[in-house]
Structure formats: C-alpha cells, structure tokens
Amino acid sequence: MEVTSAPIKSPMGSPAVPYETIQTVWEARPRKYKSVLFQVCVFILMTELAERLSYYGISQGLKNFMQEIGWGLVSASALKSTWTSICYLTPLFGAYLADERWGRFRTILTFGIWYCVGDFLVAIAAYPTIMTNSAA
DSSP states (O other): OOOEEEEEEOTTSSEEEEEEEOOOHHHHSOOOSOOOHHHHHHHHHHHHHHHHHHHHHHHHHHHHHHHHTTOOHHHHHHHHHHHHHHHHHHHHHHHHIIIIISOHHHHHHHHHHHHHHHHHHHHHHTOHHHHHHHHO
C-alpha cells in the first residue's frame, strides 16, 4: 500500500503543514474491468437523439404526406393521432420487456432496429418514382 504526501496550502498559496493521505486497500486494488459506463451512456444518448429527431421529423409531415397520396383531411388526421398514440404507448410495452424479459440493452437495441426499419420504409414510400408508379 502506497502512502502519498502533499503539502497543505495556506489561504495565501504557500505550503503550511505537510500531511499524508491514506489510501485504503479498496482504493489501492488494481482494476480488473474497464469501465464502459461512458460508452453505454453515449450509446443511449445517441439512440434517444436519433429517435427524437426521427419522431418529430415524421410527425410534422405525416398528415401532409397522407393527404398528398389521396387520403382525406379527417382520415389523415386520424392516422396521425393513432400513430402518435402508438408512439406514446409502446414505451410501456418496452418497459415491461426490459424489466421482465430481455433486459434494457437488448430491448433498446431491438426496438431501435424496428424503428430504423420503419423509418426506412417511410422514406422508401415517399420516394417519387414509387409514388408515381403506385398511383397508376
């Protein structure tokens, strides 16, 4: 066990009285595992950022997109309201899966993949050549 000493600084900035800090056995132990907490936090924050950007991006244009492909105003508004409700209710299902079945990281990964697939399908459906071919 290593003991380190450093002088105490007086309020004026000069060394006053030397002291010794005692390192406990627990603090002196070698680390067996590298902490991955920072990497996990960055992963979750980036996932949440992407999810929020995607949600608000789709939410703002969904009703206009549905009207553009021939849905009426009432039907497009109802679809947007249903989509918003599903978006707000699926976290309850995800919380159940995370707590009781899969664990939080597997749940985040699985739902993140499904969200990306859904975003991809929405983007493909809005592609102009698909829009013109499906209307014919």
